[in-house]
Amino acid sequence: MHETLIVIIVLAVLFDLANGWHDAANAIATVVSTKVLSPTTAVVMAASMEILGAFLSTEVAKTIGTGIVDPKGITETVLIAALLSAILWNIITLFLGLPVSSSHALVGGLIGGSVAFRDMSILNIAGILKIFTSLLISPVFGLVIGYGFMKLILYLFGHLSPGIISKYFGRLQIVSSALMAFGHGSNDAQKAMGIITMALLSGGVIHSLEVPKWVVLICALAMGSGVLFGGWKIIKTLGHKMLKLEPIHGFAAETSSTMIILSASHLGLPVSTTHVISSAILGVGATKRLSAVRWGIAGKIVMAWVLTLPVCIAMAWGIQKTLAFYHIG
Numbered sequence: 001m002h003e004t005l006i007v008i009i010v011l012a013v014l015f016d017l018a019n020g021w022h023d024a025a026n027a028i029a030t031v032v033s034t035k036v037l038s039p040t041t042a043v044v045m046a047a048s049m050e051i052l053g054a055f056l057s058t059e060v061a062k063t064i065g066t067g068i069v070d071p072k073g074i075t076e077t078v079l080i081a082a083l084l085s086a087i088l089w090n091i092i093t094l095f096l097g098l099p100v101s102s103s104h105a106l107v108g109g110l111i112g113g114s115v116a117f118r119d120m121s122i123l124n125i126a127g128i129l130k131i132f133t134s135l136l137i138s139p140v141f142g143l144v145i146g147y148g149f150m151k152l153i154l155y156l157f158g159h160l161s162p163g164i165i166s167k168y169f170g171r172l173q174i175v176s177s178a179l180m181a182f183g184h185g186s187n188d189a190q191k192a193m194g195i196i197t198m199a200l201l202s203g204g205v206i207h208s209l210e211v212p213k214w215v216v217l218i219c220a221l222a223m224g225s226g227v228l229f230g231g232w233k234i235i236k237t238l239g240h241k242m243l244k245l246e247p248i249h250g251f252a253a254e255t256s257s258t259m260i261i262l263s264a265s266h267l268g269l270p271v272s273t274t275h276v277i278s279s280a281i282l283g284v285g286a287t288k289r290l291s292a293v294r295w296g297i298a299g300k301i302v303m304a305w306v307l308t309l310p311v312c313i314a315m316a317w318g319i320q321k322t323l324a325f326y327h328i329g
Helices: 003-033 039-054 059-067 076-094 104-117 126-155 161-202 215-228 232-241 249-268 271-285 293-323
Strands: none
Touching: 003 039, 003 076, 003 104, 003 161, 003 249, 003 271, 039 161, 039 215, 059 104, 059 126, 059 161, 059 249, 076 104, 076 161, 076 249, 076 293, 104 126, 104 293, 126 249, 161 215, 161 232, 161 249, 215 293, 249 271, 271 293
């Protein structure tokens, strides 16, 4: 196997590790903040479910593999540039405690690296619009469904005492957190699968965009392993800083998010699990009262979302130009 191809596989695995580390908060922030599970128990459960979720399908991987650029029309350095930019952005925002989208980072990296390699004509505009539409609409669904589902729960169970509600929804939240991790694995692990499959196709190792079983396995294990690191700063942001959560709110936010993410995975649409769970938490919080949400923190998160795409496009563009200048790849 070509040395550059091995580098891409290693970087894709590192991206999945960083993604799991960064996005562990998506699945366990609410269940940890409400003290339903201890942090250690939560990450072990989430890691196991992430691995299982990665085996659900490969439709998202195929969308990533063909939706942005023709894998046969680029070089392996474009994929290296995309992965490096996404990994760097994940690490930067992880230490800043900002829950941003690994999906946006990777898509931005692919766009920036591809344009630097040739020009705008290399891009699959129709495919990019489809991906962006799913990335942009999914947080809106998170907000609306989170709000509506929480209202429904309150209508059905709001007459019960707070103690009974916390007791039973605490147990249900374990289930919803596990399903959220499963959904995250079903969507996010496939993004690295798509990159590796693109590299294999570009390098002539395979002849169609079918994800090999060994690629699914290593990406699943990498995602699950990354979750074990926790991502505690982002967990604090999602689970404490935006809204004071109780088990009933955590259950509503996680269940709403899981429905959206699993539906997207089935349709082969890459969505940002970070954006979905963050917006679902905002929707759930808005049912208490608008002032219950700490909108200043939410504003910083939205700003980080807005910056992700242009920053990763620029980073990947610069990395690809640097690699080309030194004739690497």
